[in-house]
Amino acid sequence: MTAAPVVATGRVVARTRRLTRTFDGLDALREVDLDIPGGIIGLVGPNGAGKSTLMALLLGLDHPTSGTVEVLGADPRLAGPALRARIGYAPELDPMPPDVRAQDLVKLVGRLHGLDARTATERAADVLQRLGLGEERFRPIGTLSTGQRQRVKLAQAIVHDPALVLLDEPTDGLDPLQRSEMLALIASLAQELSLDVLVSSHLLADLEQVCSRLVVLQDGRVAGHVDVGAEQVEGRLLVETVRPAEEVVGRLVALGATAGLTGPTTFVIDGDASVLPLLRDVLAQTGAGLRSMGRNRTTLEQQVVQELGG
Amino acid sequence: MSAPPPPDGSPVPQHGARLADLSLARVEVRTDVGHAMLAMGQHVARRMLGLRRPGRAKVLPVVFAAIPFLPAIAFIGVAAILPSVLAGQFLPSPADQYPLISVTLVAYTALVSPQSLSPDRQHGTLSLLLASQLSRGTYLLSAAGALMTILLVVTVGPPLLVALGLALLDVPGPALLVVLWRALASGLLLAAVFGALGLAVSSLTASRTFAAAGTFVLLIGLGSASTVTTELLGWPAWTRLADVVAVGLESVARLNGSTGELSGVNGAALAGGLLGWILLPALLVWWRYRGPVAR
Numbered sequence: 001m002t003a004a005p006v007v008a009t010g011r012v013v014a015r016t017r018r019l020t021r022t023f024d025g026l027d028a029l030r031e032v033d034l035d036i037p038g039g040i041i042g043l044v045g046p047n048g049a050g051k052s053t054l055m056a057l058l059l060g061l062d063h064p065t066s067g068t069v070e071v072l073g074a075d076p077r078l079a080g081p082a083l084r085a086r087i088g089y090a091p092e093l094d095p096m097p098p099d100v101r102a103q104d105l106v107k108l109v110g111r112l113h114g115l116d117a118r119t120a121t122e123r124a125a126d127v128l129q130r131l132g133l134g135e136e137r138f139r140p141i142g143t144l145s146t147g148q149r150q151r152v153k154l155a156q157a158i159v160h161d162p163a164l165v166l167l168d169e170p171t172d173g174l175d176p177l178q179r180s181e182m183l184a185l186i187a188s189l190a191q192e193l194s195l196d197v198l199v200s201s202h203l204l205a206d207l208e209q210v211c212s213r214l215v216v217l218q219d220g221r222v223a224g225h226v227d228v229g230a231e232q233v234e235g236r237l238l239v240e241t242v243r244p245a246e247e248v249v250g251r252l253v254a255l256g257a258t259a260g261l262t263g264p265t266t267f268v269i270d271g272d273a274s275v276l277p278l279l280r281d282v283l284a285q286t287g288a289g290l291r292s293m294g295r296n297r298t299t300l301e302q303q304v305v306q307e308l309g310g
Numbered sequence: 311m312s313a314p315p316p317p318d319g320s321p322v323p324q325h326g327a328r329l330a331d332l333s334l335a336r337v338e339v340r341t342d343v344g345h346a347m348l349a350m351g352q353h354v355a356r357r358m359l360g361l362r363r364p365g366r367a368k369v370l371p372v373v374f375a376a377i378p379f380l381p382a383i384a385f386i387g388v389a390a391i392l393p394s395v396l397a398g399q400f401l402p403s404p405a406d407q408y409p410l411i412s413v414t415l416v417a418y419t420a421l422v423s424p425q426s427l428s429p430d431r432q433h434g435t436l437s438l439l440l441a442s443q444l445s446r447g448t449y450l451l452s453a454a455g456a457l458m459t460i461l462l463v464v465t466v467g468p469p470l471l472v473a474l475g476l477a478l479l480d481v482p483g484p485a486l487l488v489v490l491w492r493a494l495a496s497g498l499l500l501a502a503v504f505g506a507l508g509l510a511v512s513s514l515t516a517s518r519t520f521a522a523a524g525t526f527v528l529l530i531g532l533g534s535a536s537t538v539t540t541e542l543l544g545w546p547a548w549t550r551l552a553d554v555v556a557v558g559l560e561s562v563a564r565l566n567g568s569t570g571e572l573s574g575v576n577g578a579a580l581a582g583g584l585l586g587w588i589l590l591p592a593l594l595v596w597w598r599y600r601g602p603v604a605r
Contacts, residue, residue, distance in 0.1 A: 056437070059441050061437055061440055061441060080443075080445065081341050081343050081346070081442075081443035081444075081445070082341045084441060084442055084443055085339045085340075085341055085442075085443055086339075087441070088441075089437075089438065089441035090438075091434065091437045091438055091441075093434055094433075094434070095433060095434035095435050095436075095437060095438050096433060096435060096438070097357075097429055097430075097433045097435055098433065099363050099364070099367070100362075100363075101362065104362060108349060108350075108353050109438065109439075109442060111345070111346065111349035112346045112349055112350060112439060112442035112443060112444055113339055113346075113442050113443060114339035114340045114341060114342055114345065114346065114443055115337060115339055116345075117349075119337055123337055126334055126335070127334060130333070130334055156438065158334075160337065160339050161334075161336055161337045161338075161339070192333060192334065193334060
């Protein structure tokens with residue numbers, strides 16, 4: 001984790017410098033310096049942190065009070081339609097007319113992005129089919145389930161084959177299974193279509209599943225960023241034993257490992273795969289029994305919370 | 311009958327089987343704002359007319375559009391029966407249809423025009439639409455174009471129908487080209503006035519009920535008030551310019567060589583009033599959409 005400014009070393013799809021947006025005297029974004037690299041990047045932060053404002057500025061739907069924005073090498077204010085033709089956007093909430101058929105809406109958005117009528121029709125059908133909406137695509141959006149509507153929203157964002165997709169809370173309103181499916185779809189589409197994706201969410205676990213890097217926003221400022229991949233390699237192991245783990249932890253610490261109890265039968269141990277032989281031996285010696293073991297999923301959350309000043 | 315298996319033991323081809331390839335092909339987009347505006351305009355027009363929507367959404371637009379067409383068809387039918395000299399004397403001229411057309415225009419302003427802009431704000435679709443090649447300005451122009459096109463069908467259609475019908479039946483009257491020009495100019499003028507008004511109403515509220523109530527109060531209220539103030543209180547004639555329906559009808563009456571209720575208002579004042587009724591609602595729409603798009 002590093003402090004702002006967040007500067008990517010590889011390909012940059014969006015860049016802001018001293019970006020400030022003020023509404024009625026209140027700063028929604030304050031002097032944000034950000035380089036958003038390619039891949040799937042997460043935007044995380046509490047409500048009101050400035051995530052949606054940042055997306056609106058990247059799209060050119062809103063203009064900065066001061067500072068600069070560059071997306072795909074162009075200024076959204078100046079490039080206008082030519083730039084927006086290369087960007088897909090799925091706003092938060094449910095921004096779709098309930099009386100319009102899914103197929104018609106996706107086709108309309110395709111045409112608005114520059115597809116001719118025939119291509120837009122075919123592409124809308126293909127994209128909706130790809131996202132698992134077969135016959136449902138001919139139903140009015142208002143009659144679809146929340147999960148299906150989120151897929152329609154995703155479909156309209158990629159119908160014109162954009163280079164960059166901005167997804168604002170794409171798992172909003174979904175149950176855990178639907179969230180997993182949606183995230184898997186986003187990941188597979190990003191790979192299949194070579195898409196760069198900026199996805200915002202207040203659910204860290206969601207972003208962790210698909211993102212290679214997280215940008216943490218708070219109070220309109222970049223609080224830091226987290227490299228999710230590195231986090232998983234370096235993270236702690238969370239171990240659950242069948243019987244009490246107190247003795248296991250005691251022995252591990254005595255042998256030089258950094259470990260600590262988190263519950264009667266759970267503990268964490270720092271380190272990567274190299275600690276596994278030691279752990280195996282101690283578990284065998286104490287007879288505590290191993291119920292489960294995995295990366296300590298709270299570590300990322302703890303670091304983000306730490307960045308947020310929690 | 312199935313084919314015999316190949317001698318080398320390779321699998322038998324299964325006819326009718328196909329690969330389910332759901333991967334997406336690449337597509338090319340072109341930067342063409344005009345194309346995007348056309349698509350948006352078609353979408354707005356369909357929405358206002360209730361096309362590709364449940365049947366009940368089509369009832370009001372169709373019924374009110376039919377109102378001025380039915381008498382026009384009846385006139386032509388009567389003209390076909392009457393001797394042409396009698397028809398020329400007793401049948402209404404194309405210009406006489408505007409009061410009836412204004413009924414449809416008021417109904418459209420109150421009940422159909424709100425569908426031009428308000429649903430996009432109501433459902434939060436605006437941000438999704440403006441993330442495309444459309445800007446706020448081109449989005450509004452697309453909606454205005456769609457509304458104007460629909461209103462033009464209502465304002466130009468019936469007089470044009472009557473003019474052509476009477477000309478085909480050799481009913482005596484002004485030269486056809488003059489009648490056609492007047493019908494087109496009058497239709498454009500009325501469509502501009504009520505189109506601007508309809509967009510303004512649609513920009514103010516997302517509720518069809520509020521839009522309808524507000525429009526009726528505005529049109530009927532202002533009309534009644536201006537009539538009362540001039541006729542009962544003796545206010546100057548130009549105060550009748552507050553009555554948009556009267557301003558529209560007076561303008562087309564003068565275009566067609568006659569006068570109406572506002573005969574006491576001079577031409578310059580009438581032109582000013584007409585321009586005001588087009589520009590002020592248009593400015594109101596622009597003001598309503600000037601800020602950042604939140605949704």
